[in-house]
Amino acid sequence: MSWWQKAASETQVTHRQRVWLYILATIIMFLLVIPTVIVIPMSFSESQYLEFPPREWSLRWYQEYLNTPRWVNATITSFKVATLTMLVATPFGTMAAYGLFVSGGRMSKMLFFTLMTPMIVPVILIAIGTFYVFGRIGLVNSIFGLVMAHTVLSVPIVMIIVTSALRTYDLNQERVAQSLGSTRIRAFFEITLPQLKFSIVTAALLAFLTSFDEVIISIFLSGGGNSTLTKQMFSALRDYIDPTIAAISTLMILLSTGLMLGLQILGGRGAR
Numbered sequence: 001m002s003w004w005q006k007a008a009s010e011t012q013v014t015h016r017q018r019v020w021l022y023i024l025a026t027i028i029m030f031l032l033v034i035p036t037v038i039v040i041p042m043s044f045s046e047s048q049y050l051e052f053p054p055r056e057w058s059l060r061w062y063q064e065y066l067n068t069p070r071w072v073n074a075t076i077t078s079f080k081v082a083t084l085t086m087l088v089a090t091p092f093g094t095m096a097a098y099g100l101f102v103s104g105g106r107m108s109k110m111l112f113f114t115l116m117t118p119m120i121v122p123v124i125l126i127a128i129g130t131f132y133v134f135g136r137i138g139l140v141n142s143i144f145g146l147v148m149a150h151t152v153l154s155v156p157i158v159m160i161i162v163t164s165a166l167r168t169y170d171l172n173q174e175r176v177a178q179s180l181g182s183t184r185i186r187a188f189f190e191i192t193l194p195q196l197k198f199s200i201v202t203a204a205l206l207a208f209l210t211s212f213d214e215v216i217i218s219i220f221l222s223g224g225g226n227s228t229l230t231k232q233m234f235s236a237l238r239d240y241i242d243p244t245i246a247a248i249s250t251l252m253i254l255l256s257t258g259l260m261l262g263l264q265i266l267g268g269r270g271a272r
Helices: 016-042 060-067 069-103 105-115 123-137 143-167 172-179 184-213 216-221 229-239 244-271
Strands: none
Touching: 016 244, 060 069, 060 244, 069 105, 069 143, 069 184, 069 229, 105 143, 123 143, 123 216, 143 184, 143 216, 172 184, 184 244, 216 229, 229 244
């Protein structure tokens, strides 16, 4: 029996009957990936303008990025804000997910969906509201203000991932530990947390990337010496066409892809 005639799932639908689905998925993936792929060769162009395909190849714009203080300072700020956001959002999101999952009940579900609102409400509305409030208390153009705003966006992501992991976890293990004299906190850290560590690391990584790639809130809240990399990129696109943006975009793509692939490799080794 050839591969086309074999069952693709438990429904006994063969791969041959799913050809239309494979073709559609391939077209969608192509349309999603091709804009990203085009940026990479553009970053190696010698031209003063963005062009594809490049007529001459060069590392000119990577050197421009590394030798320009405003780009370097913005990169340092983005890494600093993203790291702090990860360190704040991960424990808060984990505690919220665990507490609401263990509590159960209608009120817990309402609180869960309330905490999910930053993913539902348009980011521009969050940015405007945050800018208005932070402007009154002096947190605009500050690292602390950016971390707090990005944490609001990152906590729901952490909660979703940790809650999904908790749904496959048997809470009876904690109850057994408590029946043997352990406190709930000790049972959580010694029994539950080790089994959720991969999901928590994944959530932390996504919280980091959410903050690092965030644009709209950064435009409102960052500026001067605390401008993020995405804010600088937006300003460069608005004021003039700078091919350095293509080089930075390529590095950001490699960073995000590398982190996710590394996480999957570590997760696969851990599972084995």
